[in-house]
Amino acid sequence: MDLDVFVAAHRGEWDRLTALLRRRRRLTGAEADELVVLYQRTATHLSQLQSSAPDPVLVNRLTTLVARARSAVVGTRRATWRDALRFFVVAFPAACYRSRHWWVTTGVVFTLLVAAMGWWIAANPEVQSTIAAPDELREMTRPGGGYESYYSSSPAAAFSAQVWTNNAQVAGMSLAFGALLGLPVLWVILQNAVNVATGVGLMASADRLDVFLGLILPHGLLELTAVFVAAGTGLRLGWTVIDPGPRTRAAALAEEGRAAIGMAIGLAAVLAVSGAIEGFVTPSGLPTWARIAIGVAAELAFLTYVFVLGRHAALAGETGDTAATDRATEVPVAA
Template identity: 80%
Template sequence: MDLDVFVAAHRAEWERLDQLLRRRRHLTGAETDELVTLYQRTATHLSQVQASAPDPALTSRLTTLVARARSAVVGARKSTWRDAAHFFTAGFPAACYRTRYWWVPTGIVFTLLVAVIGWWIAGNPEVQGAIAAPEEVREMTREGGAYETYYTESPAAAFSAQVWTNNAQVAAISLAFGALLGIPVVWVLLMNAVNVGVGVGLMAAAGRLDVFMGLILPHGLLELTAVFVAAGVGLRLGWTVIDPGRRTRRAALAQEGRAAIGMAIGLAAVLFVSGLIEGFVTPSGLPTWGRITIGIVAEAAFLVYVFVVGRRAYLAGETGDIVEADRAAEAPVAA
């Protein structure tokens, strides 16, 4: 694109749009129609400039002009409680369902990796010795040891808040840094798999794997599923950088990024529930089967939420992105 020729060809339209915006309260019907037409054209011009000749000064000028015109044409829209309700009943579950082909395999690979690491550690005393001294291992795995007191050494409310904060940070890292080709996401998953695998291996070697599973499953099912969803979305975002599909890379990243931000909010709510379970149910005096049952019920509820409610919303056209009226106009892209 020859930028000087492009500006010369369309400057009059932009100046006319600016003129109409300055006196929009006194426009005739014909002038109002003209304003709408010029807004649509200018939005397309902005998209063309961003895609072909991203001049900062011109992009800034047209962005401001399009934003003013959008406000004049569609008016300002305020978020309401109805928007929040729609997000949690349609947008968020649909986004989780839409990304299922990323986070379900992620969860399967993670689980297999934990099993392999745990089996390797449990069957190799020399590996256990490399992790910690024998006295330290016995202290961690004995009855009333570190793996058990971890859940009871702090007040339930404070511990629940701490757990929620930590897990939300893990999910946020996966979502925020997914655009870096997903590499940080893989690293976070690997570190978490190693941590869980070490616990499985050491407790299995001590003959107390049932105790460990009774401690981790009540909250871990829902907690890890939320982490898998965040990781899957982060990996999808990283893949979008490589292959944006039929969208421009800018438009694809914008769409997936907006959906990822929304999912961060939804996953924070999911992790809040798992934090409550970890803070109040895991260290409780309930029998092991009772605590695990609560964890299974919470996990089943989330899966129904995604694969029933989310599937229905997805088939109805929901993607987890913001409503179309709030999105920037985009120029058509040839297939």
């Protein structure tokens, strides 16, 4: 591209757009239409310059001009409670539903892995001896020991906040690591599987697996499902790097990345619920069946939320991405 020729050919359009922006509150109907056309043309010019002749001074000038024009054409708006309502009723459940194959598969593999490792630990005393000394194992698995006292080790509110923070970090890491082809996500999931399997195996070896399940199921069903959703979304994002489909890789990553950021916010809310259950319900004096029933109810509510609301929104074309008016303008550029 000959930059001087390009500037000479289009400077008049840029100057005209600048003039229209200066008096945009007093434009006639024809002038408003002209402003929209010039905005689209200038956005195309900017894309062409960025890809072919990235002169920093000119790119900076056109970037500012396009931003001003976009504000005039699209208008500015403030986030309202309706945006939050739309996110939780439409965008978030749709994003969860769209990635369901990834996180359901992650959950199944995780469960099978925990069952296999738990059985291996329970059936092999030599494996247990590598985890801790015999006295320490007895202390962890006895009635009122480490596994049971853990859930009442702090005041319920403080414990809930601590658990929520930790789980939100795990979910956030799973989502963020997706951009690295998803490989670190597998490590995060494996670490969590080992932790759960260790508890299963040690308590099973002490004939107290029922107690362990009674402690972990009330909050663990929803908590682990949220972790599975985060991991599945991270893996999906990683696969997008490899296979973006009909979209360009940059466009695919931008779309899926924006949806992943939204999911981080939604999953933080889900994990806040599981954290409250873990802090107030798990260590409570309720019968085991009642505590588990609360956990099952929370899990069924989330699954209904995803597979009813989410499915409906996804079939209507919702992807979990930000609203079209909040995205950067995308203008096709000739190859």
